[in-house]
Every structure is written in structure tokens, then in C-alpha cells.
Amino acid sequence: MSYDKVEVPDSGQKIEVKDEENDEIYVPDDPIIPIIHGDGIGQDVAPAARKVLDAAAEATGRNISWMRLYAGQSARDRYGEDVNLPDETVEAIREHRVAIKGPLTTPVGAGYRSLNVALRQTLDLFANVRPTYYLDGVPSPMKAPEEMDMVTFRENTEDVYAGIEWEAGTDEVEQVRDFVEDEMDFDDVMHDGPIGIGIKPISEKGSKRLVRRAIDYAIEHDRDKVTLVHKGNIMKFTEGQFGDWGMEVADEEYPDDEVFAAPDSLWEEQDEVDIPEDAVMVEERLADAMLQWMQLRTDEFDVLAMPNLNGDYLSDAAGAQIGGLGIAPGGNFGKARMLAEPVHGSAPKRAGQNMANPTALILSGRLMFDYLGWDEAADLLHDAVEETISSGKVTYDLERQIEGGEKLGTDEYADAICENIERLA
Ligand code: NAD
Numbered sequence: 001m002s003y004d005k006v007e008v009p010d011s012g013q014k015i016e017v018k019d020e021e022n023d024e025i026y027v028p029d030d031p032i033i034p035i036i037h038g039d040g041i042g043q044d045v046a047p048a049a050r051k052v053l054d055a056a057a058e059a060t061g062r063n064i065s066w067m068r069l070y071a072g073q074s075a076r077d078r079y080g081e082d083v084n085l086p087d088e089t090v091e092a093i094r095e096h097r098v099a100i101k102g103p104l105t106t107p108v109g110a111g112y113r114s115l116n117v118a119l120r121q122t123l124d125l126f127a128n129v130r131p132t133y134y135l136d137g138v139p140s141p142m143k144a145p146e147e148m149d150m151v152t153f154r155e156n157t158e159d160v161y162a163g164i165e166w167e168a169g170t171d172e173v174e175q176v177r178d179f180v181e182d183e184m185d186f187d188d189v190m191h192d193g194p195i196g197i198g199i200k201p202i203s204e205k206g207s208k209r210l211v212r213r214a215i216d217y218a219i220e221h222d223r224d225k226v227t228l229v230h231k232g233n234i235m236k237f238t239e240g241q242f243g244d245w246g247m248e249v250a251d252e253e254y255p256d257d258e259v260f261a262a263p264d265s266l267w268e269e270q271d272e273v274d275i276p277e278d279a280v281m282v283e284e285r286l287a288d289a290m291l292q293w294m295q296l297r298t299d300e301f302d303v304l305a306m307p308n309l310n311g312d313y314l315s316d317a318a319g320a321q322i323g324g325l326g327i328a329p330g331g332n333f334g335k336a337r338m339l340a341e342p343v344h345g346s347a348p349k350r351a352g353q354n355m356a357n358p359t360a361l362i363l364s365g366r367l368m369f370d371y372l373g374w375d376e377a378a379d380l381l382h383d384a385v386e387e388t389i390s391s392g393k394v395t396y397d398l399e400r401q402i403e404g405g406e407k408l409g410t411d412e413y414a415d416a417i418c419e420n421i422e423r424l425a
């Protein structure tokens with residue numbers, strides 16, 4: 001593809017698909033990787049993270065050719081005031097298969113729809129994956145934060161994020177109200193007067209491919225358990241159906257000695273279930289109860305798979321247990337496709353001040369390296385970040401919670417990690 005305002009790097013090779021159905025890619029040692037720096041603190045954390053990812057790649061015999069793409073404010077500056085997400089940004093990510101992005105601002109209530117959601121939907125990045133693990137030295141509100149080692153798989157394309165909703169006062173919302181009341185016989189549920197209505201679609205396709213991805217991850221990464229988290233006791237035909245379809249995947253698509261679908265797990269205690277040795281157990285839990293168990297029985301949970309909204313709440317809550325937004329990484333996965341991005345947003349108040357913590361973006365890069373099969377570089381990143389933080393060298397957000405910590409700017413913190421990479425390599 002030829003690009004108009006994007007500069008294609010003059011070195012490096014494209015990542016190619018090996019087997020799309022089975023999520024396999026061919027990764028050269030010198031891949032071209034698109035990057036969106038992002039809005040707000042994106043301008044601080046993205047250059048810092050790039051430097052660290054380059055250092056880890058080079059220390060393990062690889063070289064990344066970055067291809068800068070534009071979205072949000074940087075796209076408006078380059079392409080014109082009404083262009084937030086240029087087609088060529090989407091196409092470049094589609095073509096190059098694996099990319100990384102900083103945060104993008106979404107105005108509340110007015111303006112354009114979330115660019116993050118648009119990217120995930122357009123590229124069919126159906127699984128939002130957030131590994132939540134403790135790094136030595138990070139301040140946490142929990143007594144035993146090191147017990148947290150969980151990976152959440154959040155459905156990315158449907159549920160409330162499908163965006164099927166109508167605004168109060170419009171003709172459309174009244175048409176939907178009439179249909180639901182008159183045709184569907186729900187005539188005593190909705191209050192009179194202005195109302196907003198949204199639709200929550202949860203499909204067999206969306207649910208099964210997400211749960212399948214979570215189970216495959218558990219098998220590949222030697223995890224013991226996949227927990228399907230939903231609110232199926234109340235929303236039986238959406239959330240409950242997600243649980244049923246998920247359990248069907250576990251039951252029908254894998255041999256019992258590899259994946260064991262725990263019967264009646266919503267209502268039984270786990271230790272009453274007889275699990276074949278070495279099998280990944282798949283169970284169901286209700287979302288409200290799960291929020292308390294995550295704190296009270298942290299070490300019992302491993303991989304979680306959830307519809308979109310539950311995943312949003314639960315993964316942020318899990319992130320808080322191990323130190324919060326500044327360090328929480330994530331990635332969006334499709335078929336032979338990945339877009340790494342931190343959990344946090346653009347934190348406009350801290351933008352452009354060389355203050356923000358780049359750890360979340362760096363560890364999102366670690367998840368990307370993991371996907372590329374660069375295990376050594378991924379481990380090196382983890383160890384160098386942990387070493388830096390546990391020596392007390394941190395950005396402002398962690399320094400104010402650590403006694404005797406040394407407050408570094410975004411850049412200086414990235415340099416300290418690079419030094420540790422060199423030392424540990
Ligand atoms: P936010 O994550 O941007 O910030 C919340 C608070 O967390 C900040 O005030 C700051 O104190 C702290 N924080 C976040 N990241 C930090 C970092 N790296 N280092 C240090 N402190 C950090 O959430 P918000 O204020 O709700 O959202 C701001 C904007 O970001 C909104 O427009 C929102 O839509 C957008 N957003 C984008 C994404 C994304 O791009 N994936 C995700 C969440 C929010």
C-alpha cells in the first residue's frame with residue numbers, strides 16, 4: 001500500500017501471516033512496527049517507551065523499524081480539523097499486523113466516538129487482554145499484592161460497546177420504546193418521560209471466540225484455571241448465554257484431560273470439584289461476587305474471560321490491587337493481529353510535563369514482544385522495569401507513595417530502565 005502522510009521506514013521488513021485461522025504470524029528479526037504516540041501524556045510516555053523497547057530488542061539481537069502513525073490530536077494537526085482517525089492509520093495497522101499505541105482522548109457526551117473503540121471494531125480486535133501481576137517495589141493498598149497474577153480477557157466488539165443506543169428526546173428512541181412496549185409486551189417496565197435506550201448484543205460467535213482464546217492462552221502459558229465472569233443470574237439471555245456458550249467451548253472443543261468444564265460451578269465451592277490432573281479447569285462466577293473474591297481470595301484466580309462491561313470494571317479493579325493505572329499494560333488481539341496499548345488514558349493534566357509513568361506502555365510492549373515470540377526480550381523488559389522500581393527510582397505517581405523513593409522524570413526513568421537492560425542482558 002502507498003501512503004500519503006505516513007513515512008514508511010527505509011529499513012525493516014513486514015510481519016506476515018502464516019496461518020490466520022490459527023493466529024500464526026511470521027516475524028522477521030527486523031520488523032516494521034507501527035506506533036501511535038497518542039494524546040495528552042502519550043507525547044511523554046511513547047518516546048520513552050520506544051527507547052526502552054529498542055534497548056531490549058537490540059540486547060537480544062533484534063531491531064525494530066518504527067512507523068509513526070497519527071490519530072487524535074496528531075491526526076487533526078496533520079490531516080485537517082475533522083480527521084481524527086485517518087484511513088491510512090487503520091490500513092497501516094491492518095497491513096503490518098502488530099502495532100502499539102498510546103492513549104487517545106475521547107470527549108464525554110459530545111464530539112466524536114471513541115477512537116479506541118473504532119480501532120478495535122474496525123480491525124476486529126476481539127479480545128482485550130490485560131495481564132495483572134505484581135512488580136517488586138510498587139506501592140499497593142493490599143496486604144499481599146504479590147498474590148495477584150491474573151490475565152483478563154475482555155470481549156472487545158459487542159455488549160454495551162457495540163454502541164447501539166438512542167438519545168432521550170429523539171424520534172428514534174420513541175420508536176424503540178413503542179416497539180418494546182407494544183410489540184414485545186414490556187409495557188410496565190420503562191418510566192414515562194424522556195428516556196435513553198441501549199441494546200446489549202452478546203453473540204455466540206463473539207462469546208465463543210473470546211473464551212476459546214482465553215483457554216488456548218491458559219494451555220500455552222501453563223495456567224490452571226479459566227473463570228468465566230458474568231451476571232447471568234439477572235441478564236439470562238445475554239450474560240447467562242455468554243456463560244453457557246463459554247462452557248460449551250470448554251466441554252465440546254477440548255479433550256477432558258486437557259480442559260475440564262466444571263459442572264455447576266456457579267453454585268458449588270471449587271474444592272468440591274474433582275479435576276483431572278494437569279487439566280485447565282473452566283468455571284463460571286457471578287461478576288458482583290467476583291469483585292470481592294478478587295480481593296479476598298486473590299491467589300485463587302488465574303485467567304478470566306468476560307463480556308465487555310464486566311471486563312472494563314474488573315480489570316481496572318484488579319489493576320488497582322497491584323499499583324494502579326501507571327503500570328497496567330494491555331493489548332487487543334484479533335486473528336493474527338495485535339495492537340498493544342496501556343490501560344490508562346491520556347491524563348491531560350499531566351501532559352507535556354515529562355512526569356507521566358511510561359511503565360504501562362513499556363509493559364504493553366512486553367506483551368507485544370510475547371506475541372512476537374521474543375520471550376528473552378520480554379523477560380528482559382520485565383526484569384529491568386522491576387529492578388528499576390525496586391531500587392526506588394520511580395516517576396511522581398509512585399514516588400509519592402514510597403518512603404525514600406527517588407522521583408525521576410519520564411525520560412530519566414526510561415534511561416534508568418535502559419541501563420538495567422544493558423546490565424542484565
Ligand atoms: P486517565 O487514565 O487518563 O487518568 C486518570 C488519572 O490516572 C490521571 O489523572 C493521572 O493521575 C493517573 N494516570 C493515568 N495514567 C498515568 C500515567 N501513565 N502516569 C501517571 N499517572 C497516570 O483517565 P481519564 O482521566 O478518565 O481519561 C482521560 C482521557 O483518556 C479521556 O478522554 C478518556 O476517554 C481517555 N482514555 C483513553 C484510553 C485509551 O486510549 N485506551 C483509556 C482510558 C481513557
